[in-house]
Amino acid sequence: MNARTQRIWTLLRLAVALLVGWKFGWGWGLLTLALHAAVLVLGFVQLRWVNVPAPGWGQLLRAWVGEVVASELAFSWRQPWREWAQADHLPAGAEAGVLLVHGFACNRGRWNGWMKRLRxxxxAFVAPSLEPAFGSIDAYADEIEAGVQKLKALTGRMPVLCAHSMGGLALRAWWRRYGAEHEAPHAITLGSPHQGTRMAALGLGTNAAQMRRGSTWLASLPGLPDVDAFWTPCDQVVNPAETAILAGSRAHRVDGVGHMGLVHSDAAWQCLQTALAGSSLRTPRRI
Incomplete structure (x- = not known):
């Protein structure tokens, strides 16, 4: 569903830019295509007043440039056209597994870079595309559980759980429903609105309402027992910045990076490598 919608949006953007270029000149057509980057500027500028202490202009500029690239890569290429470019990987004899959970208005193509490296x-890895795209976050628990079960059956161990943005809340909703059936997982969340986000007020759907600050759904959501929470003071989607930190988690600050850019963070990837090494030693493989 998300892939089809994003294909339509990408083609519409190109069509409008071509029309403007044909009518008024190709320079104007390129500027039309760049409107997305211009809108992103507003999201970063507001952080100067939202976050305390405020990120510096240099950090915001670096984050904006990276976010233009990361968001175009995600929403104009990987998610609309390359959702299944990297199929789930379940090789015989795998010693460790990773479950990759995407965020709001995204799909599994968000993780193509990580999936290629893990392969x-x-x-082993499983990356579901969560549906319905704008439904309740609670509805994603069954898809997450199916992925966890596949990886546990293959490796004999609990997988490392990695989530971006709303995906971190989906993990918590899964833990509420299925946690009693599993040993404590190691989770890594990247820019997840654990305490809600101001920007959810601009979103559509039940899941956007659930992510609003002060929502009753969010207040009732349990935490996770073992979490590395990555956050950035330059997050134009999840803010104020501290809302990405889950109580009791190990918080990791990444500077000069925007919301989508957290998935490209070397620090987050190295954290996953450490978690994989630890999981293979901590939990005996079940034969």
Missing amino acids: AQRV
Whole structure:
């Protein structure tokens, strides 16, 4: 569903830019295509007043440039056209597994870079595309559980759970429903609105309402027992910045990076590598 919608949106953007270029000149057509980058500027500028202490202009500029690239890569290429470019990887004899959970208005193509690297390491992974796209976050628990079960059956161990943005709340909703059936997982969340976000007021759907600050749904959501929470003071989607930190988690600050850019963070990838090494030693493989 998300892939089809994003294909339509990408083609519409190109069509409008071509029309403007044909009518008024190709320079104007390119500027029309760049409107997305201009809108992103507003999201970063507001952080100077939302976050305390405020990120510096240099950090915001660096984050904006990276976010233009990361968001175009995600929403104009990987998610609309390459959702299944990297199929779930369940190689025989795999010693460790990773479950990858995307965020709001995204799909599994968000993780294509990580999936390619994990495949090269012969690490098993499952990455669901959560549906319905704008439904309740509670509805995603069953898809997450199915992925966890696949990886546990293959490796004999609990997988490492990695989530971006809303995906971190989906993990918590899954834990509420299925946690009693599992040992404590190691979770890594990247820019997840654990305490809600101001920007959810601009979103559509039940899941956007659930992510609003002060929502009763969010207040009733349990935490997770073992979490590395990555956050950035330059997050134009999840803010104020501290809302991405889950109580009791190990918080990791990443500077000069925007919301989508957290998935490209070397610090987040290295945290996953450490978690994979630890999971293979901590939990005996079940035969």
